[in-house]
Every structure is written in structure tokens, then in C-alpha cells.
Amino acid sequence: MITMNFNQHCLALQLRHRSSLCVGLDPDLARLPETVRHDTVLASVEQFCKGIIEATAAHACAYKPQIAYFASLGAESVLEDLAAWVKKNYPNHLWLLDAKRGDIGATAEHYAKEAFDRYLADAVTLSPYMGLDSLEPFLNREGKGVFLLCRTSNKGGNDLQMQVLGNGLRLFEHLAHTAEQHWNGKGQIGLVAGATYPDEIASIRQQAPSLPLLIPGIGAQGGDLLTTVKAAQTNFFINASRSILYASAKSDWQKAAANEAESLQTAIEKARAQ
Amino acid sequence: MITMNFNQHCLALQLRHRSSLCVGLDPDLARLPETVRHDTVLASVEQFCKGIIEATAAHACAYKPQIAYFASLGAESVLEDLAAWVKKNYPNHLWLLDAKRGDIGATAEHYAKEAFDRYLADAVTLSPYMGLDSLEPFLNREGKGVFLLCRTSNKGGNDLQMQVLGNGLRLFEHLAHTAEQHWNGKGQIGLVAGATYPDEIASIRQQAPSLPLLIPGIGAQGGDLLTTVKAAQTNFFINASRSILYASAKSDWQKAAANEAESLQTAIEKARAQ
Numbered sequence: 001m002i003t004m005n006f007n008q009h010c011l012a013l014q015l016r017h018r019s020s021l022c023v024g025l026d027p028d029l030a031r032l033p034e035t036v037r038h039d040t041v042l043a044s045v046e047q048f049c050k051g052i053i054e055a056t057a058a059h060a061c062a063y064k065p066q067i068a069y070f071a072s073l074g075a076e077s078v079l080e081d082l083a084a085w086v087k088k089n090y091p092n093h094l095w096l097l098d099a100k101r102g103d104i105g106a107t108a109e110h111y112a113k114e115a116f117d118r119y120l121a122d123a124v125t126l127s128p129y130m131g132l133d134s135l136e137p138f139l140n141r142e143g144k145g146v147f148l149l150c151r152t153s154n155k156g157g158n159d160l161q162m163q164v165l166g167n168g169l170r171l172f173e174h175l176a177h178t179a180e181q182h183w184n185g186k187g188q189i190g191l192v193a194g195a196t197y198p199d200e201i202a203s204i205r206q207q208a209p210s211l212p213l214l215i216p217g218i219g220a221q222g223g224d225l226l227t228t229v230k231a232a233q234t235n236f237f238i239n240a241s242r243s244i245l246y247a248s249a250k251s252d253w254q255k256a257a258a259n260e261a262e263s264l265q266t267a268i269e270k271a272r273a274q
Numbered sequence: 275m276i277t278m279n280f281n282q283h284c285l286a287l288q289l290r291h292r293s294s295l296c297v298g299l300d301p302d303l304a305r306l307p308e309t310v311r312h313d314t315v316l317a318s319v320e321q322f323c324k325g326i327i328e329a330t331a332a333h334a335c336a337y338k339p340q341i342a343y344f345a346s347l348g349a350e351s352v353l354e355d356l357a358a359w360v361k362k363n364y365p366n367h368l369w370l371l372d373a374k375r376g377d378i379g380a381t382a383e384h385y386a387k388e389a390f391d392r393y394l395a396d397a398v399t400l401s402p403y404m405g406l407d408s409l410e411p412f413l414n415r416e417g418k419g420v421f422l423l424c425r426t427s428n429k430g431g432n433d434l435q436m437q438v439l440g441n442g443l444r445l446f447e448h449l450a451h452t453a454e455q456h457w458n459g460k461g462q463i464g465l466v467a468g469a470t471y472p473d474e475i476a477s478i479r480q481q482a483p484s485l486p487l488l489i490p491g492i493g494a495q496g497g498d499l500l501t502t503v504k505a506a507q508t509n510f511f512i513n514a515s516r517s518i519l520y521a522s523a524k525s526d527w528q529k530a531a532a533n534e535a536e537s538l539q540t541a542i543e544k545a546r547a548q
Contacts, residue, residue: 028380068377068384074392076350102374102401103342104428106302110342118348127376127401129423131430149403154378156405163448164440171445174437 005187006123006145010212011235013061013094020272021265022062022096022214024241025049025082026069031246033253045070046078050085052245055254059261062094062237064214065119083120094237095122096214100149102127108137116141123147125192125214128175132183145188145212150175150204153194153217169207172200176207190214195238198224201231214239218264229271238268279461280397280419284486285509287335287368294546295539296336296370296488298515299323299356300343305520307527319344320352324359326519329528333535336368336511338488339393357394368511369396370488374423376401382411390415397421399466399488402449406457419462419486424449424478427468427491443481446474450481464488469512472498475505488513492538503545512542 004012014020027045036051038044053063063086070079086095097119101111115124115138123145126135138146151161151172161172169177179189191208193201195217204213213236218225228238244264248256278286288294301319310325312318327337337360344353360369371393375385389398389412397419400409412420425435425446435446443451453463465482467475469491478487487510492499502512518538522530 026380066377066381066384068375068381068388071350072384072387072392074350074354076345076348080348100376100401101342102376102423103340104426104430106300107340107342110340110346113346114342118346127374127403129401129403129434130426130428131433131435133428133430135430149376152378152404154404154407156378156407156409159405159452160403160445160449161405163445166438166440171434171437175434178433 003143006143007184007187007190007210007212007235009143010094010145010190010237013092014235014237016092017061018269019059019061019265020236020238020268021060021261022064022094022237022239023052023056023060023244023261024098024216024239025052025063025065026241026245028069029073031249033249033251035251035253041073042075042078045073045075046081049078049082051254052257053086053090055258056244056261057090057093059258059265060093062096063090064096064098064239064241066098066241067119079119087120095120096147097121097124100125100127102130102134104130104134108134112137112141116144123190125149135183139186139188145190147190147192147212147214148175148179150179150191151193151197151200153196157194170203173203173207176204176211180208180211184211192216193232195224195228198227198231201228205231205233210235212236216241225267226271226274229268230274238264240264277417280417281458281461281464281484281486281509283417284368284419284464284511287366288509288511290366291335292543293333293335293539294510294512294542295334295535296338296368296511296513297326297330297334297518297535298372298490298513299326299337299339300515300519302343303347305523307523307525309525309527315347316349316352319347319349320355323352323356325528326531327360327364329532330518330535331364331367333532333539334367336370337364338370338372338513338515340372340515341393353393361394369394370421371395371398374399374401376404376408378404378408382408386411386415390418397464399423409457413460413462419464421464421466421486421488422449422453424453424465425467425471425474427470431468444477447477447481450478450485454482454485458485466490467506469498469502472501472505475502479505479507484509486510490515499541500545500548503542504548512538514538
């Protein structure tokens, strides 16, 4: 029996769902629809996240909980419950923990436990600044994946990522090259590439032809979809969070989220076909 | 009235305690002394951390809880309780959350809430990969500090940090230069520099004469103390975790931790005087 590695699994999920849409779960109390205002904060957050997933599952292939939104509320138990619920009810959607962790040795082992054992993640976002040995405790988990920050969608991304190295590559290109050529032996690595810089997604794709890309920055951040999809070519996830989560603050919030997700899924598939 | 900024506050703490010792709190269940094995995991971790702080407070000027050790156990409530207890009983020790977070915008705001509001940190470690705007939600908190990963003590630190840029500086030197010259307007930034590379601490000090340094890698990781202290010059924290926490697994664990802390404090002060 041949088992797919994580990189292949990403592509298989996109094909299965005919979708490259990843929905980011960033539950912001101040923006929750009126009708999910429960007695307790934790109940509201849980109801909202489940409601978004139910409404959008037909249009998405991945969900990306952003752990900071849970941690700032002390809502770790909600994220645990949500993880178990997703694994039971949506086992064929990618469950990607956005945590951007980065540490070494025993500490990295503990972060891997947090992501994979506690929150049941299929993959986790990591910062690459500490290098390969900071990734190893995650890569040692067979079948699991990591998405390394490569070229981020914010202005400050220029500060380090755009520095030109002695080899002529910019730092983010060097990272993409190194990840593809030297670190991806077991097919577990992906890269984060912001849609605000489609030319740089093309450069990443040149350096890393086979790695799945996680692309935030469409939607609220304003990246252009067609040029992004053309640059990313294949095996990519387009992430949208706020534009779907907060499509309506009224009682039609699930319908509005579903419409927004469907519309983005359709636009991605159309761009892919162009 | 003149208020000290965070950089000055670091130096004042070191002078007050006649110590540059930071004790890292990495509570590893498998290594807890037999006599702190309580009925529950959470009670054990709390008793152990408090016991270490009580035993070493006369020799240390800072404590650095590593959040991964709490998160992998679901022990966030212990870290909250510990934070409140430290703020009440040891208000003149620096309470530095080692989290190495790094994200942007609203997400970074939530991480700042986690560190400063939930865990009452005076300062937090951050990854610099996403640049200045990823630091701003932390720097907007008056009086709080951030320590940016600069040159880390692990082998993989070479992968990105040692890359030579077009301006002739290595990436970590460029970061130190940028942090000192452009980002430290309100005196809130420090740098993390591993003791395994004392020559590179000297390079960091050249680029960043005024920033406090947080230096792991002495003790279990084997860095040389005298060359490290000479390179760091002044305003630095030498962190030790395992060598103090697990100095004894028997009933004398507090006494052993105190001895180890005192011995390291004395060695640092001796090196400083040489």
C-alpha cells in the first residue's frame, strides 16, 4: 500500500473538494453576530466557529484556527472541543493550526505536542528564523505538515525577508529554495506567501515548484486573486478569514458566510481555468 | 518625575539584585522531584515553579516561564496563577514570557493581550521574521519590553541568521543594527543572543550598544561564561533553566536549585569583574 505524504495529501484534498479555499477561524468577540451572543464567552466562540464551519464546509477544503484569538480569551478548551468535533464531523478537511511557533529542542517538542496532540492539527504554521533543527520535532511526526512563513503579506515583511543575500537571492527566496531542495525529504513542508505580493509568489514557485502554498491576503487585505492564482500555479490554499466570518452581523450570518465562501471558491476555480 | 524606559529598567533590576541571572521556568513532568508529585499535574507544576522561585529569588533578577511547557499540559491556569503570585510576592523581579510569538495586525494584538494582560508579563520574546509592524502592538504597551530572536544558540540558527547580506552584514547583525538604530525609539527592545557563539554576541554588541541582551545557552547547552560576559559587556541577562530546575530530583531540590543559582550568580559577577 502506498501512503500519500503531506504535500500530496494537500493536493488530494483540493481535488476532492474542488476547492482551494481555507477559512481562517479568528473569533473576535467584538464582531460576533448578535444571535450568537450566549451567556458565556466560551459558548459564544464555540457556537460561532461551529456555525461557520457548517455553513462553509461545502466550499472549503481547509480550516485554519488562529490560536491567538483563543489564547487571549483563555478559550483553549473551546479550541480542544472544536478540534475533536472537526475531526469527527469533517475528517476530510485540513485542520491547520496557525500558531507561527518557533523554538528548539525540548521546547519545540512541547509545541509539537500542543499542536498535534492537544489540538489535533494536521499541520501547523511555523517561523523559520531558528532554522532546520527548530522544525525537526514537527517533521518527526509522520504524516503531519508544517507551513513556514516565507513572504508575509504585511509591510514589515520587507524588513528581513526582502534582504538580498550574497548568492543573489532575497532571503525569502533562499528559504523557499532551501525548503524545497534540502528540508522536504519526506514531503511535509509548505510555505506561507502573502497575496499582497503576487510577483513574489511567482518567485517562490520558481524556487519551490512542489511545495504547497498557504496564501493569506485575499479579501480584507486586498490581494488580487487572478494574478495570485496564476503565480501559485497548483497546490495552494487561499485563506480568507474576516471577509467570510463577518460577512453579516445579523441573524443571516451563516447564509452570508456560505455565500461569501462559495463566491470565493468559484472565483478561485475560474481564475485557475483562465 | 522621570520614568525609566524598559531598557533602563532592565539595568536597574540587575544593579538592584547584583545579579544578571534569569531563571527559566520549563516545568517538565518527567523530571519533577519525587517530593512534588501531587495528585494532579497542575498542582505539581504550580508547587514546583513556586518552590524554584522561592529558592532562587535571592540570586536571580528575572524569571522566564517558557509557555510551551504549560501549553502542552493544558496548564494555562497554572501560568495565570503563577503570574499573579510573582507580581504580588516578587514585584522587583523581571517576569519575562518566553513565547517567541510573531504575527501581524489584529492577531498580534491578541498575542499582546495574552502576554501582558493574561500572563502579566513585563516583557515577551518575539520572532523578528515578520518585521517592525509585527512588533508594534507590543511596543504600543507603554513600559513593556520585547526581546527579539537575533542569534540563537542552536545549530539551525545558521540557516538564516548567518546569511551575508548585500551590505556586508550577516542577517543577525543587520537585525541588531536595525533594532538599535530604527526600532528602539522608546527603549523597549532587547535581543536574544545564544551563549554558544560568544564572538557573535560581541558582533551584536557592536551593532547594538544599548540594547539589553537575553543570553541562553550557559549551563546545559555548554556556552563559556567568561567569554560570554566579556562580549555582552553590560545590561544582559544570563538565562539558565535545566541546570537549576533539575539540580536534584530528591527532597533537597530547593536547596540544590538555590546552590546552583548562587554559584552561577557568583560566577557571572566574577566574570564581570575580570
